[in-house]
Amino acid sequence: MVARYGEAQRLFIKAVREEITLKQERYFHQKDWRNITPYGGKYVGLNTPKKIDVDSFYVKPMAVWIPPLLIAGHIPSCPHCKKNTHVDVESARWVSFPKLLFGIKHHRYLDTKMYPCRACKCEFTGYNKQSLECDAKELVGYFNFYLATKYAVDDELYSFIVNSPDSSPARIAQHLQRISSDNYFNDYQYYLYAVRASKIKGTPSNVSRHDKRQPQIGAAIQQQIQREEQTQQQSAMARLKTQLWGEMRNLRFKLISIEASLDVSADGPARNKLDFRTLCEQKRSRNSRDLPLPSLGEGKLRKLISVGVHNAVELLDYEDINRVFYSPRTRDAKLYKWKAEAQECFDTKRRKRAELVEAIAAKKDELKQVDSWTLIEESIAPAVLEGEDDLSDVEAMQPRAPQPKPPTELELFSEMTCPTGYNARFMSTSQVNSILETEFRHRKPMQEAKMMGLSGEIFKMDWSYKIAGKTYVYSGPGVCFRPYTSVLNIQNGDGMTLV
């Protein structure tokens, strides 16, 4: 099943559903459930200060049928067991797509929820006919729509068709068409009036047709170029400062997380104390590596848990009174080793914290230095400008304005990955050669390994020889030859080279 409405309508339906979920029955205190109109379009006056979105003229109203919210204490009956005792109103969900509800002038969307019945293990819609029949006593006069399988008809249209018995169906259809065209004509004049009063919000021209938040590629590139120009205009000092601020922020986050993980108090999270049960699970998997407490295996951990030691903090305080881990040969050496390892775990964290504190202090000092440089620069700048450029008084008045680059300085090449730049840079021949050389050396073992891995019948053998370029061998004065190498290609049935 597909949605029979556009994007704007979908957003309106979503917004209404969300608001109803939030406000529950309060939503219907001041609204007509049979006709929930969207904001904007022809449902607002033209004297609004805001301009009206074009889409809102197209969006159709909704009728939302949720019996428990509309009638106090009402629970819809299940169509199978004809009772409402097992119907779970709380876990009802919205239907996938609302039904089309036709009226005389235009259609609406009839939305409802699916209610599960715990006894029958089935779901039924809020406007299920059998369910409505069971609750007829409570709902009489409330739900007046005529329901068909794929659409619904509202009470006005229903009585219009049913109460014209002396005219043929063709005449009724003609009549309805005329009403509809009148309605469209009125709407059309209203739209023209709205345009004349310049109350329509124009669609931006440089965005994608299907998604108005996505700019077109030309506009996007223009934006990026502008952004880059702005960053270029920022002084180097400012950039350095921003970078330092960013680094400091990252270090602070790390420090906070380390400090949080050092919280081994009774209320602290269990993972901080190195919970043995979790560690046991991790050690069971052979994929986990570099786990803490290397000398404690799965069995030892289980034994420790059985004597009431559940984490590393408890292990540090553990006294082996019953001599569970005592052995006559090593005495308590094992236990001490485990304790030392547990201590090491916490010590590593503490060391890391101390390092972070130092690093933050160092960054702070750097930032202070940058600040003092900036101050010096600012105090010098006006004097330099006055000396250099006597012609322009305006520039001297604004010492912080960006300086135009001297024309002798060449434009630099862009970054390799920059999408707006030219992605090029100069390289000497020797650099190119060395790149090719190392590239070949890196690729050779991999290619060989690949070829070794291939198996198959010999399908084709090729003998060839290759002359090594630019190489001459002198066997005597004036006697030289160019050496060559023989190459044997063996290919299998798939045309893959084996040797």
Ligand SMILES: [Zn+2]
């Ligand atoms: Zn049932």
